[in-house]
Amino acid sequence: EVQLVESGGDLVEPGGSLKLSCEASGFTFSRYGMAWVRQAPGKGLQWVASISSEGTYIYFSPSMEGRFIISRDNSRNSVYLQIHSLRVDDTAMYFCTRDILQTSEVDWSPYNWFEPWGLGTHVIVSS
């Protein structure tokens, strides 16, 4: 069964940092691009970042660039999202998701669609 399990969400004070993890199983992780999407309470989906199958190419939503770092460790079947200088408006459920198609590193682009999705990990930024 293809599965994505996020972890690392927490209650943190403004200005703090957090590292979210997503562990994949049930498929050949190193063949797929991965992405993080977040959802603020009562709001819609917001794409955060995508990373290619080998981690060479990274794209961020322009509003996220600078404070977010996406990375992956194919030996651990995991993708990560680090968030620095956390702000109250970073409060959200953070979902990990996978590009639906296998793509070679050289052919990868961020213009993908996503399935499956993890259940999410909750980040709360509050003093």
Add this chain to the structure above:
Amino acid sequence: QSILTQPPSVSGVPGQTVTIACTGTSSTLGPHSDVHWYQQLPGAAPRLLIYANRNRPSGVPNRFSGSKSGTSASLVISGLQADDEAVYYCQSYDSRVFVVFGGGTKLTV
């Protein structure tokens, strides 16, 4: 405000057909941009419903269909059922933002 515009809500009764629209611009839903649709049930993660404008992943009932024309796309749900009650999102691309989602449409049955 999302680059892709969806109505905030639609409603229908069981058995009815409803349509959810997704309107973009030439840079987000142009002739070379595909649109994809997701269903998010209450308290759940999103689930891919339609990809590349009109294709259904395995396991998605054929009551769900999609189409795209110009800079607009539509999700049609026929034979409405109570458990179709969810929020539906369209998704496409933008040259500046890369991946964009519509604001979501809450379907009430």
